[in-house]
Amino acid sequence: MTDLYKQYKEFGITENVFRYCENVLDSLEERFKAIDKTAEYNQLKVLKAMQDARVSVECFNSSTGYGYGDIGRDKLEEVYRNVFKGEDALVRPQITCGTHALALALMSNLRPGDELLSPVGKPYDTLEEVIGIRESKGSLLEYNISYKQVDLIDDKEFDYEGIRNAINDKTKLVTIQRSKGYATRPSFGVDEIGKLVKFIKDIKPEVLIMVDNCYGEFVEDKEPLEVGADMIVGSLIKNPGGGLAPIGGYIVGKKECVENAAYRLTSPGLGKEVGASLNVITSMYQGLFLAPTVTASALKGAIFAANVYERLGYNVFPKADDVRHDIIQAIELKEEKALLEFCKGIQYAAPVDSFVTPEPWDMPGYDSKVIMAAGAFISGSSIELSADGPLKPPYNVYFQGGLTWPHVRFGIINSLQKLHDANLVIDSRL
Ligand SMILES: *Cc1c(COP(=O)(O)O)cnc(C)c1O
Numbered sequence: 093m094t095d096l097y098k099q100y101k102e103f104g105i106t107e108n109v110f111r112y113c114e115n116v117l118d119s120l121e122e123r124f125k126a127i128d129k130t131a132e133y134n135q136l137k138v139l140k141a142m143q144d145a146r147v148s149v150e151c152f153n154s155s156t157g158y159g160y161g162d163i164g165r166d167k168l169e170e171v172y173r174n175v176f177k178g179e180d181a182l183v184r185p186q187i188t189c190g191t192h193a194l195a196l197a198l199m200s201n202l203r204p205g206d207e208l209l210s211p212v213g214k215p216y217d218t219l220e221e222v223i224g225i226r227e228s229k230g231s232l233l234e235y236n237i238s239y240k241q242v243d244l245i246d247d248k249e250f251d252y253e254g255i256r257n258a259i260n261d262k263t264k265l266v267t268i269q270r271s272k273g274y275a276t277r278p279s280f281g282v283d284e285i286g287k288l289v290k291f292i293k294d295i296k297p298e299v300l301i302m303v304d305n306c307y308g309e310f311v312e313d314k315e316p317l318e319v320g321a322d323m324i325v326g327s328l329i330k331n332p333g334g335g336l337a338p339i340g341g342y343i344v345g346k347k348e349c350v351e352n353a354a355y356r357l358t359s360p361g362l363g364k365e366v367g368a369s370l371n372v373i374t375s376m377y378q379g380l381f382l383a384p385t386v387t388a389s390a391l392k393g394a395i396f397a398a399n400v401y402e403r404l405g406y407n408v409f410p411k412a413d414d415v416r417h418d419i420i421q422a423i424e425l426k427e428e429k430a431l432l433e434f435c436k437g438i439q440y441a442a443p444v445d446s447f448v449t450p451e452p453w454d455m456p457g458y459d460s461k462v463i464m465a466a467g468a469f470i471s472g473s474s475i476e477l478s479a480d481g482p483l484k485p486p487y488n489v490y491f492q493g494g495l496t497w498p499h500v501r502f503g504i505i506n507s508l509q510k511l512h513d514a515n516l517v518i519d520s521r522l
Contacts, residue, residue, distance in 0.1 A: 103441075103502070105509050112521045113505045116399045123395060127388050133313045134384035141174035142381070152374045159368030168376055169364070172332075175380070176324060177317045178344035182354050182364065183328075185340045185372050190306045190327030191218040193341030197302055197325045198222065198265065200356035201349055204236040206264035211255045211288065212280070213243045216273045216304065238262065247277045250288055256295060265300045266292055270316065271307040271418035274490055276409055279417035282312050286319025293320060300349060306330055307418040307474075307492070310387040323349040329473040331419065334379030334386045335495040338372055338470050386475060387419065390493050393477070393500030394421035397491055400504055404519055407486075419475075421491045430516045431487045435465035437507030438479040438491070441499070442467020452483050460484040477503045 100110050151164035159165065165184075172181040187193045194216075202208060208223065220226040224233025232239065240263075242254040268288060272279045280288075289301050303316040305324040309331035316324050323345030328337035343353045354363040395412070398421055402412040407424040410416065425431045435450045445467040452461040466478035474493050477500055481489040494500030511517045 100502070100505070103506065105505055106512070106522075108522050109505060109509050109512055112519075113396075113400060113501075113508065116403060117396065117501075120392075120395060120399060124392055127391050127395075130313050131310075131384045131388035134310045134387075137313075138171075138175055138381055138384060141171045142377075144174055145170040147171065147377065151377065154369040154371055154373040156368050156370065158366045160365065162367075162369050164373045164377075165367065165369040166364075168369075168373065168380075171377070171380065172342055172344050176315050176344040178324070178350070179347040180350035181342060181344040182350050182357065183340065183342040183344075183376070184357065184367055185338075185370055185376075186357060186367055187341030187343075188339065190304075190325075190330065190341060191216075191222065193325045193327060193343060194219060194267075194304055195222040196341075196353050196357055197323055197343050197349070198232060198267070199235075200352040201300055201302075201323070202232060202235075202237045202265055205262065207238045207240060207260065207262035208232065209255075209258055209263050209266045210239070210241045210269075211250065211258070211266060211292070212268055213241065213247070213277065214275070215267060215269055216306070219267075219304075244277055250291075252291060255288075255292065259292065259295050259299070263296060263299055265302060267302050267304060268316075268321070269304040269306075271304075271420060273306070273420070274422075276422070278410065278414075279308070279420075281415070281417045282308075282314045282316055282319055285316050285321065289316075289320040300346075302345075302349075307420055310384045311391060311416060311418055317345060322346045328376065328379065329470055330475050331387045331390075332380055332383050333376070333470075333473075333475060334382035335470065335473065335475050336375040336379035336382065338375055340372070340376060386495055389495065389497040389500055390419040390475065391416055392497050393494040393504060394419055394492070396501060397421045397423065397504045397507075400508060404517055409488075419492050422488050423491065425481075425487045425489055426485075427516070428483055428487055429514065430511055431463060431481050431483065431489055433510040433514045433516060434489050434507045435463050435479050435481070437465075437510035438477060438503050439465040439467055440510075441503040441506040442477065443499075444469060458482060479507075 155162040169181040221228035224231030300322045302323045303321045305326040328340030398408045398412040401423045402408045409422040450465045452463040455462040461483040464480040468476040477494045479491045
């Protein structure tokens with residue numbers, strides 16, 4: 093019995109479950125090495141961006157009120173611009189979440205009469221109301237901004253002919269979602285996005301291309317602006333906040349796009365000049381500094397979970413051996429009880445609220461009950477170890493995050509232990 097197992101035993105992990113997971117891990121050495129390499133590359137990218145912007149202790153004197161002349165805020169935007177290779181950036185605690193950042197980017201860069209195109213199928217759930225696919229107050233549709241969508245072929249390939257046909261005089265902005273989010277289509281690699289960007293720009297060079305970058309940051313060594321996108325958008329309580337940023341969103345890209353967003357976020361005439369950084373600016377810097385290694389931990393967790401469960405006969409998306417483009421892992425658990433037990437395993441593995449049992453609830457906007465497990469320092473943070481799933485067949489659980497690799501590893505092992513204890517997974521190895 094190893095010393096490490098002694099720790100696991102304290103949490104009720106049986107020796108067989110521990111050993112099975114150790115064996116899975118042994119086979120992942122090469123893949124984890126590659127992830128560490130990407131993290132190292134991205135760590136230096138972030139470091140260089142901070143040095144080039146001459147970040148200093150003055151940057152942490154956050155402002156209040158109007159926030160005029162807030163050096164820390166302005167430098168943080170310079171750092172983001174450097175990291176993601178844009179002309180300008182808007183990174184603010186006043187951007188409340190990812191949906192807000194995306195809505196802001198869309199509403200500020202589209203005008204009445206324009207058309208928005210999604211060439212990658214249905215966008216993330218919450219954007220349906222932003223766009224007006226589902227009727228909603230203040231949607232783009234209310235402002236006479238129309239929307240077209242081209243679905244993926246077989247839910248995975250770009251429909252190039254369909255996209256060509258969909259682009260017209262009114263097409264002003266194209267939105268590409270990098271991560272599958274909670275759909276079952278694959279997520280797109282940065283180079284794949286680059287191909288699509290080129291195809292669209294060849295047809296209509298002046299069209300603006302926005303990438304919903306949520307969950308994709310630092311997974312690869314390149315980001316979408318480097319392959320021709322005009323604007324990337326994301327949330328600071330996901331990858332780039334590194335688990336430390338307590339709030340915020342970002343838009344990085346062409347100067348004109350970012351300016352439009354700034355005038356919309358604050359006010360025409362004011363733009364980026366106002367917006368106090370409050371007491372969160374240091375965490376935004378620190379979080380970005382940690383983001384490459386935190387993302388690597390989450391990625392290792394996703395791959396580990398896929399391998400642990402696929403080898404026990406479960407369907408997983410992406411597959412155990414698939415190349416990763418984001419940090420989300422889905423596991424088809426097949427029965428309601430298994431979904432509940434899995435989520436208990438994640439909840440009981442948390443540093444915060446480990447003593448509560450997650451209960452399914454009627455979440456607004458969903459057509460079935462949803463269960464969520466999260467014991468996070470930052471409320472709703474999905475770069476921290478978390479799992480959720482709708483209570484309907486095939487009982488998929490979506491699993492993501494993990495600030496440190498040892499913690500994600502424990503969380504996954506604990507989920508399996510819960511399934512095993514409830515006799516929901518019968519396997520001679522356990
Ligand atoms: C999380 C997410 C969003 C929305 O972000 P919120 O912070 O939850 O509002 C949008 N798109 C994708 C792909 C996401 O993963």
